[in-house]
Amino acid sequence: MKATVFLEPGKMAIKEMPKPELNQENEAIIRVVRASVCGSDLWWYRGISKKEPGSAAGHEAIGIVEEVAEGVTNVQPGDFVIVPFTHGCGECEACLAGFDGDCLSDTSGSTGYQAEYIRYRNANWGLVKIPGKPEDYSDDMLNSFVTLADVMATGYHAAVSAEVKEGDTVVVIGDGAVGLCGVIGAKLLGASKIIAMSRHEDRQQLALTFGATDIIAARGEEAIAEVMKLTGAGADAVLECVGTQQAVETAVKVGRPGAVVGRVGVPHVDELDTNALFYRNIGLRGGIAAVTTHDRASLLEAVLSNKIEPGKVFTQQFELDQVQAAYEAMDERKAIKSLLVM
Amino acid sequence: MKATVFLEPGKMAIKEMPKPELNQENEAIIRVVRASVCGSDLWWYRGISKKEPGSAAGHEAIGIVEEVAEGVTNVQPGDFVIVPFTHGCGECEACLAGFDGDCLSDTSGSTGYQAEYIRYRNANWGLVKIPGKPEDYSDDMLNSFVTLADVMATGYHAAVSAEVKEGDTVVVIGDGAVGLCGVIGAKLLGASKIIAMSRHEDRQQLALTFGATDIIAARGEEAIAEVMKLTGAGADAVLECVGTQQAVETAVKVGRPGAVVGRVGVPHVDELDTNALFYRNIGLRGGIAAVTTHDRASLLEAVLSNKIEPGKVFTQQFELDQVQAAYEAMDERKAIKSLLVM
Numbered sequence: 001m002k003a004t005v006f007l008e009p010g011k012m013a014i015k016e017m018p019k020p021e022l023n024q025e026n027e028a029i030i031r032v033v034r035a036s037v038c039g040s041d042l043w044w045y046r047g048i049s050k051k052e053p054g055s056a057a058g059h060e061a062i063g064i065v066e067e068v069a070e071g072v073t074n075v076q077p078g079d080f081v082i083v084p085f086t087h088g089c090g091e092c093e094a095c096l097a098g099f100d101g102d103c104l105s106d107t108s109g110s111t112g113y114q115a116e117y118i119r120y121r122n123a124n125w126g127l128v129k130i131p132g133k134p135e136d137y138s139d140d141m142l143n144s145f146v147t148l149a150d151v152m153a154t155g156y157h158a159a160v161s162a163e164v165k166e167g168d169t170v171v172v173i174g175d176g177a178v179g180l181c182g183v184i185g186a187k188l189l190g191a192s193k194i195i196a197m198s199r200h201e202d203r204q205q206l207a208l209t210f211g212a213t214d215i216i217a218a219r220g221e222e223a224i225a226e227v228m229k230l231t232g233a234g235a236d237a238v239l240e241c242v243g244t245q246q247a248v249e250t251a252v253k254v255g256r257p258g259a260v261v262g263r264v265g266v267p268h269v270d271e272l273d274t275n276a277l278f279y280r281n282i283g284l285r286g287g288i289a290a291v292t293t294h295d296r297a298s299l300l301e302a303v304l305s306n307k308i309e310p311g312k313v314f315t316q317q318f319e320l321d322q323v324q325a326a327y328e329a330m331d332e333r334k335a336i337k338s339l340l341v342m
Numbered sequence: 343m344k345a346t347v348f349l350e351p352g353k354m355a356i357k358e359m360p361k362p363e364l365n366q367e368n369e370a371i372i373r374v375v376r377a378s379v380c381g382s383d384l385w386w387y388r389g390i391s392k393k394e395p396g397s398a399a400g401h402e403a404i405g406i407v408e409e410v411a412e413g414v415t416n417v418q419p420g421d422f423v424i425v426p427f428t429h430g431c432g433e434c435e436a437c438l439a440g441f442d443g444d445c446l447s448d449t450s451g452s453t454g455y456q457a458e459y460i461r462y463r464n465a466n467w468g469l470v471k472i473p474g475k476p477e478d479y480s481d482d483m484l485n486s487f488v489t490l491a492d493v494m495a496t497g498y499h500a501a502v503s504a505e506v507k508e509g510d511t512v513v514v515i516g517d518g519a520v521g522l523c524g525v526i527g528a529k530l531l532g533a534s535k536i537i538a539m540s541r542h543e544d545r546q547q548l549a550l551t552f553g554a555t556d557i558i559a560a561r562g563e564e565a566i567a568e569v570m571k572l573t574g575a576g577a578d579a580v581l582e583c584v585g586t587q588q589a590v591e592t593a594v595k596v597g598r599p600g601a602v603v604g605r606v607g608v609p610h611v612d613e614l615d616t617n618a619l620f621y622r623n624i625g626l627r628g629g630i631a632a633v634t635t636h637d638r639a640s641l642l643e644a645v646l647s648n649k650i651e652p653g654k655v656f657t658q659q660f661e662l663d664q665v666q667a668a669y670e671a672m673d674e675r676k677a678i679k680s681l682l683v684m
Contacts, residue, residue, distance in 0.1 A: 093574055093575035093599070094575065094598065094599035097578070097598060097599065097600045099599040099600035099623050101623070102599035102600065102621075102623055161623075233436065236439070248616075256435050256439060257435070257436035257439065257444035257629075258436065258439045258440065258441035258444065260625075260627065266620070267616065267617040267620045269617055271613065272614070272616045274609065274611055274614045275609045275611055277626070278609045278629045278630075279629060279630065280444055280629065281441050281443070281444055281627070281628065281629035281630065282629075283503075283602075283625060283626065284619065284625065284626045285602065285625035286623065286625075287599075287619070287620045287624075288621065288623065
């Protein structure tokens with residue numbers, strides 16, 4: 001089969017690899033229908049974080065179950081499924097508490113998703129069944145399904161972690177695909193005012209399409225002042241979808257007393273004055289998204305009923321053979337997010 | 343009138359002072375019935391934090407309203423009231439959101455509570471009316487009312503901030519009066535297993551009386567291991583009622599993935615690895631208690647109905663003239679908390 005491998009920073013390739021086989025119980029082999037490139041893939045694509053040269057890539061996909069191992073009864077060959085980047089077992093304390101992104105079982109054994117086939121671990125509970133077959137759906141809806149493997153569930157996790165409620169004023173920091181999905185998540189939870197921080201016009205437009213009511217293009221202290229002008233004493237909830245020191249520092253300053261910052265940006269924070277949070281009762285929550293939990297609880301239904309259209313984050317589409325171009329488009333900010341169609 | 347003043351670390355005194363007068367709108371003059379010494383008073387009593395020599399002391403009391411200024415309509419002379427350490431205006435964004443401990447209005451103008459009379463700012467909304475007169479109640483219940491000015495509301499704030507729910511397993515760090523009230527708060531919110539960290543036998547006993555189901559006497563890594571033995575993957579919620587570096591570090595490690603640490607210990611934390619919180623979805627919330635909000639929402643009713651008896655934290659009682667002894671008893675850990683009866 002064809003699979004994407006990482007050669008060195010800035011260089012991806014398609015290689016012919018053996019089709020993955022079942023190795024142990026609770027696995028499934030899935031034929032990929034669509035996959036995508038994640039903003040977090042850019043960390044190692046850009047050489048900022050490390051990745052083994054020659055290793056497989058990708059962790060967002062939808063596909064058809066081809067084969068299942070012992071212990072897998074919830075899905076069967078022929079099922080159309082979302083393949084989450086997480087691997088919840090559904091039985092440990094973390095999964096039972098609704099945090100399957102922190103599953104405490106052995107979650108190793110999956111292969112890269114930017115490929116023709118995937119081996120997926122903890123298939124019995126982790127995979128999310130989509131009714132019917134790919135042919136039953138429009139391209140737009142298929143694209144939205146792909147976002148339920150990570151980016152939409154992650155944006156929604158930011159909103160859930162920030163405890164967004166009906167009628168809230170919400171600030172969303174970050175205008176990448178995750179931040180844009182955070183806007184969708186905030187709206188889905190009932191926010192009535194959504195302030196998106198963005199300085200790129202295409203992303204501002206998409207934020208407005210997704211439900212943002214206000215755009216702030218400034219950063220740092222200037223951005224904080226603008227939020228205060230729009231909100232009075234600060235937002236009821238803050239979604240931090242970047243992870244840098246500046247983004248987290250801004251996030252904890254734009255909430256009103258008692259606000260919670262929900263963060264999903266993989267954090268690169270050296271120092272945060274947590275004493276200062278105390279004096280304004282600012283909360284800090286969030287982490288790795290609970291993909292299967294969120295998809296089953298609300299996101300899949302919201303996509304199926306056309307309530308949300310997160311697939312719009314895919315502004316460019318590629319065939320698997322064009323994977324290098326798919327990465328380049330995101331790296332050069334020509335695409336908000338790159339789709340791979342098999 | 344007689345009032346407590348701070349002379350220097352380790353030395354308190356009663357001085358004859360002019361009875362406070364109304365200075366501005368929204369104030370009340372209150373004749374103190376009972377007051378108390380707070381664990382936070384020990385910070386400056388011990389010389390660890392600074393306090394102006396000759397300045398008045400105390401921020402926990404109950405009393406009778408004697409006089410009210412313009413703008414005060416919710417209470418009137420003769421009313422029996424809890425005098426919170428906080429001064430919520432009831433109208434700003436913080437108060438409206440339920441965080442009156444972070445009131446955004448001008449809250450200055452109150453005098454020290456360890457005195458025969460208090461001038462209290464933001465009297466219209468901030469004071470909490472108790473039905474009837476002091477003579478209608480037992481000593482035990484009067485003592486419980488005193489705790490609603492701070493310590494019980496603060497312990498409860500830890501439990502609310504930690505988002506304790508029915509059936510939760512909860513760890514309470516700190517066996518001072520606040521931690522013990524945290525145990526009461528966790529039980530009030532429905533926790534079914536409450537693990538109190540304490541190494542003093544009298545406090546362990548009181549924790550058990552208040553609803554603790556397990557006691558851990560160890561600290562640091564050993565304590566974390568004991569929590570894991572009792573809970574499997576960690577507690578559903580953690581109450582941090584100390585504020586030291588070690589206490590906060592322990593708190594963020596004893597929760598299961600997705601647990602929230604509710605902290606009310608005035609923080610003295612140099613550095614906290616907030617990136618590590620992310621990878622386990624550990625939340626950090628809390629701050630200055632919302633005293634008026636919590637008292638009105640549930641605590642006063644819980645005391646009146648004998649559902650909770652936080653007054654038991656007062657293990658020693660003094661007259662106002664004995665204020666030095668009241669401080670010494672707490673400083674030397676002979677009293678869990680010292681009561682002052684006028």
